Amino acid sequence: MNGMIYLDANATEPLRPEARAAVLDALDRTGNPSSVHAAGRDARRLLEDAREAIARRFGGAPSDVVFTSGGTEADALAIHALGRGRRVIAGATEHDAVRAAAPGAALLPVDAQGVADLDALEAMLRGGPALVCLMLANNETGTLQPIAAAAALCRAAGAWLHVDAVQAAGRMAVNLAALGAHSMALSSHKLGGPQGAGALLLTPDAAAALTPLILGGGQERGRRGGTHALPAIAGFAAAAQACTGSEHLAGLRDMAEQAALLAGAVALAAGGPRLSNTTALALPGVRAERQVIALDLAGIAVSAGAACSSGKVARSHVLEAMGAGALAGEAIRVSLPWNATEADIAGFAAAYQTMAARLSRSAA
Amino acid sequence: MRVLVAMSGGVDSSTVAGLLAEAGHEVIGVTLQLYDHGAAVGRKGACCAGQDIHDARRVADHLGIAHYVIDAEARFRAAVMASFADSYANGETPVPCVRCNQTVKFTDLIELAADLGAERLATGHYVQRIDGPGGAELHRAADPARDQSWFLFATTRAQLERSLFPLGGLPDKAHVRGEAARLGIAVADKPDSQDICFVPSGTYADAVGKLRPDALAPGEIVSETGEVLGLHDGIARYTVGQAKRLGPAAQAGGARRVVVALDPAQRRVVVGPASGGTRHLRLREVNWLAEPARLRCQVKLRARDTAHDAEIVPTADGVDVILDAPALPAPGQACVFYAGERVLGGGFIQRPVPVTRAAPVDAAVMAAL
Numbered sequence: 001m002n003g004m005i006y007l008d009a010n011a012t013e014p015l016r017p018e019a020r021a022a023v024l025d026a027l028d029r030t031g032n033p034s035s036v037h038a039a040g041r042d043a044r045r046l047l048e049d050a051r052e053a054i055a056r057r058f059g060g061a062p063s064d065v066v067f068t069s070g071g072t073e074a075d076a077l078a079i080h081a082l083g084r085g086r087r088v089i090a091g092a093t094e095h096d097a098v099r100a101a102a103p104g105a106a107l108l109p110v111d112a113q114g115v116a117d118l119d120a121l122e123a124m125l126r127g128g129p130a131l132v133c134l135m136l137a138n139n140e141t142g143t144l145q146p147i148a149a150a151a152a153l154c155r156a157a158g159a160w161l162h163v164d165a166v167q168a169a170g171r172m173a174v175n176l177a178a179l180g181a182h183s184m185a186l187s188s189h190k191l192g193g194p195q196g197a198g199a200l201l202l203t204p205d206a207a208a209a210l211t212p213l214i215l216g217g218g219q220e221r222g223r224r225g226g227t228h229a230l231p232a233i234a235g236f237a238a239a240a241q242a243c244t245g246s247e248h249l250a251g252l253r254d255m256a257e258q259a260a261l262l263a264g265a266v267a268l269a270a271g272g273p274r275l276s277n278t279t280a281l282a283l284p285g286v287r288a289e290r291q292v293i294a295l296d297l298a299g300i301a302v303s304a305g306a307a308c309s310s311g312k313v314a315r316s317h318v319l320e321a322m323g324a325g326a327l328a329g330e331a332i333r334v335s336l337p338w339n340a341t342e343a344d345i346a347g348f349a350a351a352y353q354t355m356a357a358r359l360s361r362s363a364a
Numbered sequence: 365m366r367v368l369v370a371m372s373g374g375v376d377s378s379t380v381a382g383l384l385a386e387a388g389h390e391v392i393g394v395t396l397q398l399y400d401h402g403a404a405v406g407r408k409g410a411c412c413a414g415q416d417i418h419d420a421r422r423v424a425d426h427l428g429i430a431h432y433v434i435d436a437e438a439r440f441r442a443a444v445m446a447s448f449a450d451s452y453a454n455g456e457t458p459v460p461c462v463r464c465n466q467t468v469k470f471t472d473l474i475e476l477a478a479d480l481g482a483e484r485l486a487t488g489h490y491v492q493r494i495d496g497p498g499g500a501e502l503h504r505a506a507d508p509a510r511d512q513s514w515f516l517f518a519t520t521r522a523q524l525e526r527s528l529f530p531l532g533g534l535p536d537k538a539h540v541r542g543e544a545a546r547l548g549i550a551v552a553d554k555p556d557s558q559d560i561c562f563v564p565s566g567t568y569a570d571a572v573g574k575l576r577p578d579a580l581a582p583g584e585i586v587s588e589t590g591e592v593l594g595l596h597d598g599i600a601r602y603t604v605g606q607a608k609r610l611g612p613a614a615q616a617g618g619a620r621r622v623v624v625a626l627d628p629a630q631r632r633v634v635v636g637p638a639s640g641g642t643r644h645l646r647l648r649e650v651n652w653l654a655e656p657a658r659l660r661c662q663v664k665l666r667a668r669d670t671a672h673d674a675e676i677v678p679t680a681d682g683v684d685v686i687l688d689a690p691a692l693p694a695p696g697q698a699c700v701f702y703a704g705e706r707v708l709g710g711g712f713i714q715r716p717v718p719v720t721r722a723a724p725v726d727a728a729v730m731a732a733l
Contacts, residue, residue, distance in 0.1 A: 293432050294480055297392065314435070359479050 005344045005351075007256075008301045009277060010139050010167055010335035015235075016192035022238035023194050026231035033228055034219060047228055050237035054199055057240045058169060058186060059176035064207040066223045067233055070198035071166040071187030072097040073213070075133075077200050077224070078162040078183045081210045083131040086160070089124050090133040091116050091145065092321035097185075098133045098164055099317075105133070107321075113272030114143035114322045121150060125157035132161045136179070137168035140305070140318040140333050141269035142278030144168070151180025160206065166190050166198075170243035170338075171275050182206040188236030191243050192338055197232035249336045250276035252345045256334055257281065259349030263356035268324055268331055277340075280319065281352075282331035286359045288316075291332050294359060298351040304332045366390040367528065368477040369486045370469060371423065371431070373416030375544050375551050376488030378423040380530050382547035384486060385427050392482060393431035395420040396468060398440040399562045419551050426548060434476070436468050443467040445562065449575035452600035455626035455715060456696025459515070459667075460560055466518040474526050484528045491516050492532035492705075493524060500524040502653050502707040507536045514667050517700040517710030518651045572600045583631030585613045588624065596633050599626050604694035610635060624692065625716075641690035647683045647699055647711030654708040662702045665693045665713070676701055683711055 006014065031043030048062070055062040068074045075097040079088065083102060090098055090105035093114055099105070106124060109117050116134060124130070132154050134145050147163055154161040163181040165174050170191030176184050183206045188197040202210060216225020253276060257267050260281045268280040283291055288304035295302055305316035305328075319328035334348070369381040371393040385391045395417050417433055424431030444463045451458035469487070477485045490505035490512045502524055505511040519527070534540055537556075544552035563571045573580040580598030587593055593613035596602065601609055606623045613635050614621055624636035656678045662671035663685060673688040685699055693699065693713045700710035 289432075289435060290476065290479060296432075297430065297480055358481070 004299050004301055005347045006301045006337055007334050007340070007344065007348060008303050009337035009340075010142075010190070010333060011303055012189045012195065013170075013192040014337050014339055015194060016239045016242050016338070018242040019188075019193045019235040019239035023231045023235035026234040029230075033230065034217065043228075043230055046234055047230060050233045053237040053241055054186070055201070057243075058165075058174055058184065058201055059178065060184075060201045060203065063221070064202040064204060066200045066202065066210070066220050067228060068198045068200060068224060069196060069229070071095075071164065071185050071190065072198075074185035074187070074198045074200040075162070075164055076101040077210070077213050078185060079131065079133065080213050082160045082162060082183060082206060084211070086129045086131045087127060088131050088133065089121070089159075091135060093138050093140075093143070093318040094133055094135055095139055095164060095166070097166075098135070102133065108132075108134070110143075110321050111272075112323055114138055114141050114269045114318065115272050116145050116150065118146060118149055118153060122153050122157075125153060125159055130154075130157070130159040132159050133164065134161065135164040135167070136174065137165070137171070137275045137278075138269075138318060139167050140278075140316055140331075141280045141322075142167070142275030142335070143269045144172075144273040144275065147179045147181065155180065167275065167278075170240065171246035171277060173245070176201050176203065186240075188232060188239060191236075191239050193236040193239030194232045196229050197236040199236070243338075246275060246277040246336070246338065249338075249340060252340055252342060253277055253279055253334075253336055255342075255345045256336075256348050256352075259345075260334075260352050260356075263353045265352075265356070266327060268319060268327065269322065277336040279334050280331050281334060282319075282324070282327040283356055283359070284327065284330060286330055286356075288330055288332055290359055291330075291355060294355045295332070295351055298355065300348055300351045302332050302334050305329075365484065366392065366480070366482040367484045367486050368392050368394060368473060368480065368482040370473055370488075371395050371420040372488070372557070373419035373423070373551065374488065374557055375541060375549070375554050376490075376531055378420070378488075378549045378551050379540050379544045379547065380486050380488045381423065381429060382427055382549055383530050383543065384528075385429055386547065391427070391429040392480060393420065393424040393427075393429050394473065394476065395431070395433050396436045396440075396473075397433055398436055398464070398468065399445075400437065419554070423549055423551060426550065436472065439472065440464070440468055440562075445571075445575065449572045449579065451696045452572045453576040453579040453628060454696075455599055455628035457603040457694040458696045459698055460562075461515050462518055462698055465516055470519050470523045470527070474523055477526065484526055486528035486530060488531055489516060489529050490531055491529050491707075493527055493529050494706075498655070500527075503532070504702070504705045504707070505532045506534060510537055513702075513707050514664050514698060514700045514710075517653070517698055517707055518649075519653075520651060521653060524653065569598065569601050573598070576600070581631055583633065585610060585633045585635060587616065587621075588634060588636045593635065599628060599631060599633060602626055602633050605692040607638070622692065626695075638692075641692045642716065643687045643690050645685045645687070645693050645699065645716075646679075646714045647685060648681070648714050650678075650683045650709060650711035652709040654703075654706075656709075659703075659708075661708060663687070664700045664702065665691060666697055671702060682714075683709075 031039035033044040033047045051065045052062045079101040088102040088105040092107045151161050161181045162183045164185045166187040169186050182203050184201045186199045189195040214225045257279045265281040292304050315329045367389045371377045448458050448460045474485050490510040492503040494501045504513045579600035584592050585594040593616045594611045602623050620638050621635040622638045625634040658677045663674045675686045677684045695713050695715040701708040
C-alpha cells in the first residue's frame with residue numbers, strides 16, 4: 001500500500017478525519033441505545049444526534065430516517081416494502097443492490113450518455129401502480145439522472161419513486177424533498193464515513209407503508225431490527241456533516257481524462273451530466289481486467305465493471321445498456337476521492353500512458 | 365525478477381508461489397476462472413467461484429503477494445470444452461488438459477506475463493525445463509510417478525523459454541507437501557485434484573451430452589467383421605482399449621475383447637481381441653521441441669502409459685509413427701516422443717480412416733452451457 005495512488009472512491013471513500021474521531025469516541029462508550037440506564041441514554045443520545053444530522057443534511061424528518069447496514073440494505077428495504085403489489089420499473093444502469101432486489105423489474109432504457117429515457121418512463125407508468133427505482137448518480141460513469149423530472153412523472157401516475165443516492169450523497173446537493181422522491185438510499189462509506197452503516201430516508205407517506213425486512217427487537221420504530229452499529233452510525237453522521245461536495249475535483253478529473261485520451265482512451269458518458277469525481281475510460285482492444293491489473297502493479301487503484309466476489313471482472317451492464325458495445329469490456333472507472341491531489345493525477349497519467357503503450361491489443 | 369504464477373488453489377502451484385517469493389522474486393499470482401463453478405455443480409445461487417479460487421487468494425494473502433482472478437470462461441469454452449465434446453462425437457478420446465495448457469495457460473498467460481512486465485510464467489507442473497545448447501528443453505520430472513511431460517508436449521519452444529517449473533526437480537510429492545508445510549501454506553494437506561476440472565461430479569459423459577447429444581445416442585457394439593454383439597448408450601462412453609461397459613460382448617467368441625475402434629458415422633463401438641492393435645499411426649497438430657527429424661525414439665500413447673519403441677517420420681502435414689510392436693492407440697489422445705528423459709515433441713493421434721465429421725457444436729448450445 002506504500003505510495004499507492006487511490007482513485008477508487010466510488011468503491012469506498014477514504015475515511016474523513018471527522019468521521020474517524022466520531023467512531024473512536026463512540027467505540028469508547030459502553031451502552032446500547034435500547035437500554036434504560038444512563039449508559040443506554042448516552043448511546044441513545046448519540047444515535048438520535050446522528051439521525052437528526054442525517055435528516056438535516058439530506059432532507060426529511062428525523063423520525064423517517066431508518067438506519068441500515070449500508071446502501072444495499074437500504075435499497076432492499078425500499079424495494080421490499082414499496083414494491084409490494086406493484087410493478088417495479090428500474091433504470092437499466094442501476095446498481096446490483098437494486099437489480100438483485102428487483103429481479104423481475106422492467107428496465108427503463110438509457111441513452112448513449114447513460115441518461116434515462118423519460119418518454120419511455122411516462123409510457124411504462126401507464127401500466128398500473130408501480131415502484132420506480134432510479135439512481136441519482138451512477139457508480140461506474142457518474143452519470144446523473146433527471147430525478148426531479150422523473151419524480152413529477154411518478155407522482156402524476158401515482159407511482160412510488162425510490163432513489164439510490166449512494167454515490168451522489170456528499171458529492172453534490174442531495175435533498176429528499178427537492179428531488180421529489182419517496183425514498184432515498186444512502187451509504188456511510190461512500191461519503192467518507194466508516195463501512196457498515198447506511199440509511200433509508202422516507203417521506204411520511206412512504207414511511208407509513210414501510211414494512212421491515214429484519215424484525216428482531218423493534219429497533220428503528222420496528223422498521224429495522226438489530227442493535228445499532230453505533231460507532232459506524234456516529235461516523236456516518238460526522239462524515240455527512242463534513243462533506244463539501246466534489247466540485248473541487250472536476251479540474252483534477254479532467255486532467256486525468258485528458259491524459260488518458262492522449263494515450264488513446266475513449267471517455268464514456270463524458271458528454272452528459274455527471275459527478276465531478278468520476279470518469280469511465282475505455283482503451284479499445286484491451287480488456288478492462290488487464291488494465292486494472294497493470295495499473296495496480298504500478299501502484300494505482302482503479303476498478304472496472306462490477307467485481308464479483310471472486311474478484312473476477314465482469315462485463316459492465318451499465319456500459320452495455322449505454323450501447324458501448326465492445327468497449328463495455330474495455331473500460332475502467334477512475335473515481336477521485338475527496339482528498340485527491342494533483343500529484344495523484346500526475347502519477348496516474350504517467351502510469352496510464354505506460355500501460356496503454358505496453359498492453360497488447362487483441363485483434364478485434 | 366517479476367514472475368507470474370498460475371495458481372490453481374492446490375498445493376503444487378501454491379508451493380511454487382511460496383518458493384519463488386521466498387527466493388526474493390516479485391511474484392504475481394493469477395487464478396483462471398475457467399467455468400462457472402455454481403453452474404457446474406448445479407447449485408442455484410452458488411458463487412461463480414469455487415473453493416479453489418478462494419484457496420488461491422488465501423495462499424496469496426499469506427505469502428503477501430498480489431493475486432488476480434482472470435475471467436477465462438469464454439476462452440475456455442471455445443478453446444477447450446467445445447473441442448472436447450466435438451472430439452467425443454467424432455469417435456475420439458480427447459485430452460482437454462493438453463488443449464487447456466496449449467491455449468488458456470501457456471498462450472494466454474504468457475501473453476499476460478509479457479503485458480505485466482513479468483519475465484517468466486511459473487506453474488506447478490511436474491516437468492523440468494533444462495537449458496540445452498539449442499535453447500530450453502522439456503524433460504520429464506525427477507519423480508516418475510508425478511511426471512506430467514506428456515500433458516505439456518504442445519508447449520511451443522518460445523513458450524518454454526519463458527516458463528518455469530520449480531517442482532520438476534523435486535524428488536516426490538511428499539517433499540512438495542513438506543515445503544508447503546514449511547512455508548505455512550494452508551492447503552498443504554489438500555487432496556490432489558482428480559479427473560477433469562470442469563466436470564466436478566466426475567460424469568464427463570453428461571458434460572459431453574449437453575454440448576453434443578448425438579455423442580450419447582445409443583448404437584450397436586459390433587465385432588471387427590460387423591457382427592452385432594450388443595448395444596451401447598453413446599460412443600462418448602467408450603475409448604479404444606476399454607474393456608468395461610461391453611457386457612456379454614467382452615467375452616464373445618471366448619477371447620477377452622476390448623474396444624478397438626469407434627465409428628461415429630454409424631454410431632458403432634467395434635470390439636476385437638485385447639492382444640491386437642496397430643503398428644502404424646498418423647499424428648496431426650505436431651509440436652516439435654527439437655529439430656524435426658526421422659528418428660528412432662520412444663513414444664507414450666497415453667498419460668499413464670509405458671513407453672513404446674518406435675520410429676517417427678515427419679511428413680508434410682504431421683508425423684507418421686511406426687511402433688515396433690502393435691498397440692491400441694486411442695484417436696484424440698496424444699503421442700509424445702521421448703529421447704530418454706527429454707521430450708522431443710508430439711502430436712494428436714488421428715483416426716485411422718477418414719470419417720465424415722459431424723456438424724460442429726451449435727452456438728446456442730454453447731451459450732447455454
